[in-house]
Structure formats: structure tokens, C-alpha cells
Amino acid sequence: MSRKPTPEQIRRAPKVLLHDHLDGGLRPETIIELADTVGYTGLPAADPATLGAWFTSAADSGSLDRYLETFRHTVGVMQTRGALERVAAECAEDLAADGVVYAEVRYAPEQHLTEGLRLEEVVEAVQAGFAAGCRRAAERGTPIRVGTLLTAMRHAARSREIAELAVRYRDEGVVGFDIAGAEAGYPPTRHLDAFEYLRRENAHFTIHAGEAFGLPSIWEALQWCGADRLGHGVRIVDDITVDDARDADGARLGRLAAYVRDKRIPLEMCPSSNVQTGAADSIATHPIGLLRRLRFRVTVNTDNRLLGGVTLSDELAALVDAFGYDWDDLEWFTVNAMKSAFLPFDERLALINGRIKPGFAQLKWAVR
Numbered sequence: 548m549s550r551k552p553t554p555e556q557i558r559r560a561p562k563v564l565l566h567d568h569l570d571g572g573l574r575p576e577t578i579i580e581l582a583d584t585v586g587y588t589g590l591p592a593a594d595p596a597t598l599g600a601w602f603t604s605a606a607d608s609g610s611l612d613r614y615l616e617t618f619r620h621t622v623g624v625m626q627t628r629g630a631l632e633r634v635a636a637e638c639a640e641d642l643a644a645d646g647v648v649y650a651e652v653r654y655a656p657e658q659h660l661t662e663g664l665r666l667e668e669v670v671e672a673v674q675a676g677f678a679a680g681c682r683r684a685a686e687r688g689t690p691i692r693v694g695t696l697l698t699a700m701r702h703a704a705r706s707r708e709i710a711e712l713a714v715r716y717r718d719e720g721v722v723g724f725d726i727a728g729a730e731a732g733y734p735p736t737r738h739l740d741a742f743e744y745l746r747r748e749n750a751h752f753t754i755h756a757g758e759a760f761g762l763p764s765i766w767e768a769l770q771w772c773g774a775d776r777l778g779h780g781v782r783i784v785d786d787i788t789v790d791d792a793r794d795a796d797g798a799r800l801g802r803l804a805a806y807v808r809d810k811r812i813p814l815e816m817c818p819s820s821n822v823q824t825g826a827a828d829s830i831a832t833h834p835i836g837l838l839r840r841l842r843f844r845v846t847v848n849t850d851n852r853l854l855g856g857v858t859l860s861d862e863l864a865a866l867v868d869a870f871g872y873d874w875d876d877l878e879w880f881t882v883n884a885m886k887s888a889f890l891p892f893d894e895r896l897a898l899i900n901g902r903i904k905p906g907f908a909q910l911k912w913a914v915r
């Protein structure tokens with residue numbers, strides 16, 4: 548058997564996903580059924596295959612703003628308790644079916660209030676859905692754990708309130724906080740109050756930074772706001788000069804890039820999403836290749852499975868094709884992600900030693 552990991556083998560590997568949006572990962576058939584139930588009439592297609600294709604092509608526009616526009620439809624059908632529960636349950640099941648053993652899934656509660664739900668009701672519906680999905684996945688023999696990140700929209704003004712919500716539900720499966728949305732014009736420091744509150748509460752948070760916008764956004768997220776991780780962070784390469792792109796030894800790191808690497812700041816990289824929004828030209832030229840060689844704390848993520856038409860296994864398989872990664876590389880990405888999760892240390896260790904290492908050892912042994 549070939550030593551190159553095949554898509555089917557990658558699907559069987561125990562994987563970890565830190566950056567996945569609940570409202571960007573719905574099944575197309577679920578969107579259609581929910582639209583029918585709740586009377587949402589704005590969908591651009593009436594059958595699942597056409598609707599799925601519409602999302603990926605709209606998301607392929609090369610513009611982050613156009614990409615974000617597609618969420619109007621998914622968020623539009625996620626305004627009732629039943630819809631939120633169903634979407635969350637299916638999310639857990641779909642990730643488990645792809646071999647993900649631990650996932651952090653994020654969404655913005657403030658975007659699900661148009662039919663009269665309160666923020667607490669939104670959070671409780673999503674948590675009930677994840678619990679149901681995890682239960683069903685375990686019954687099928689594919690156990691998964693899901694931690695929730697509550698997101699605040701960076702153009703809005705509710706970040707402190709959402710941060711307080713994340714702390715209130717920290718013992719009910721909410722493991723952290725994030726800000727997301729259009730990056731240009733909405734710097735992380737606009738939400739400093741929320742981040743200072745979270746730090747006082749010993750809570751964890753990541754910040755979407757360095758995706759469409761460059762180094763100042765990353766610098767603010769880390770040095771002003773104190774982010775534990777960077778959502779994307781791909782523009783950190785702007786602070787790295789390489790004489791020969793194929794030789795990591797020729798790289799010179801600026802002070803911010805050195806800080807990110809020295810402090811082992813996790814980068815939640817989402818290669819195919821970056822290609823879709825124009826943050827990268829292609830997978831083959833994606834900065835993840837350089838950042839992995841330079842041993843930044845790189846993790847691999849899906850961002851929005853519906854919009855990208857991808858699973859985490861697809862994402863890893865594309866990197867295997869582009870960069871020739873082997874099982875050791877894939878295990879390194881996975882352990883990096885598990886180390887960087889917002890779970891307690893002992894639980895991270897239990898997943899690394901109990902599921903990830905044995906799972907990869909078995910796959911490596913099978914393909915010797």
C-alpha cells in the first residue's frame with residue numbers, strides 16, 4: 548500500500564477541528580426543509596444539489612464581503628429553537644462521520660433573534676442540539692466531543708454582552724469566545740472591553756485576524772486584546788521574508804512573527820476558505836506550507852463546510868496533494884490543534900493519548 552495518505556484513510560484518522568462556523572456548515576437539504584417549515588422564501592434554489600452548488604460558487608467570488616453575504620440564507624432559517632437544535636445536532640453528526648473526535652464550533656447568538664428568541668434561549672437550543680448529535684454519533688460508534696465558541700459580530704456593539712453570555716455558560720459546554728465578520732474598518736480593539744472582561748474572568752478567546760486584513764489586525768488581537776489563538780492569521784507571512792521560498796532556513800522573521808512562533812500562538816488556518824475569499828491564490832501557494840516548515844503552531848480547519856463544499860478530511864487531503872504531507876505531518880497538525888483547544892489540560896491530554904496517538908499509530912502500522 549502507498550505511504551501517501553489517501554482520502555479514505557484520512558477520513559478514518561482521529562481529527563481535531565478548532566475553526567468551524569455553525570451557520571456555514573448546514574446540509575443543503577436541511578436549509579430547504581427548514582425554509583419550508585419557517586416560511587423563509589428567499590432561497591436561491593429549491594433542490595439540495597443546486598442550492599449546494601449555489602453556495603460554493605457564491606462563496607468562490609474572491610471577496611470576503613460577498614462570501615459573508617451568503618450567510619443571509621443560512622442564518623435566515625436558523626431563527627427558531629427547533630431549527631437551531633437540528634442544525635447543531637447534524638453538525639455534530641456530520642463532523643463525527645468525518646472522523647473528527649473533538650471540534651470547537653462557533654456561531655453568533657445575536658444573529659438568531661429575529662423571531663423573538665432571547666440570547667439564552669439560542670445558546671440553550673444549540674447546546675441541546677450538540678448534546679443530541681453527540682449522543683447519536685456515540686451510538687454509531689463514532690464518539691465526538693464538541694465545545695462551543697460564542698461569537699460577537701465585529702461591526703455590531705454587543706461584544707461585552709456576548710462575552711458575559713460565554714462566561715455564564717462556561718460550565719454547560721461553551722468553551723470560549725470569538726469576534727467575526729468584515730475585518731477592514733472593524734479592528735479588534737473596538738471590542739477591548741469584552742476582551743478585558745474575559746481576561747478578568749480567566750476565560751479563553753480567539754479572534755478572527757489577519758485574514759482579509761494584515762499585520763496591524765494580528766498585532767492588535769495579540770498585544771492589545773490578548774487573544775489565545777488567531778482565527779486564520781495567514782497574513783503573519785507579511786512579517787516573514789524568505790530568500791528562497793523552498794528553503795525554510797532562508798527565512799527571516801520580523802518581531803511580530805517571531806513573537807507568534809515563540810509564544811506558540813495557534814493559527815487556525817483554513818486554506819480552502821482563504822482561496823475562496825482571495826486571501827490566498829491557491830492551496831499550493833498557501834502560506835501554510837511555509838508556516839508549517841517554520842514550525843509555527845499551525846492547525847488545519849474547514850471554516851465553512853457548506854460554502855467550501857469541504858470536510859476536514861478533504862482539507863487535509865488537499866494539503867497532502869499540494870505539499871506531499873505524510874502521516875507524521877497530519878498527526879502533527881492534529882496534536883497541535885488538540886494542544887490548542889479551549890478544553891482543560893487534562894482533557895486535552897486524555898484525547899491526545901487516548902484517541903489521537905493510538906488512531907494514528909494504527910493507520911501508520913496499516914500502511915507500512
Ligand SMILES: [Zn+2]
Binds near residue numbers: 755850
Ligand atoms: Zn471563520
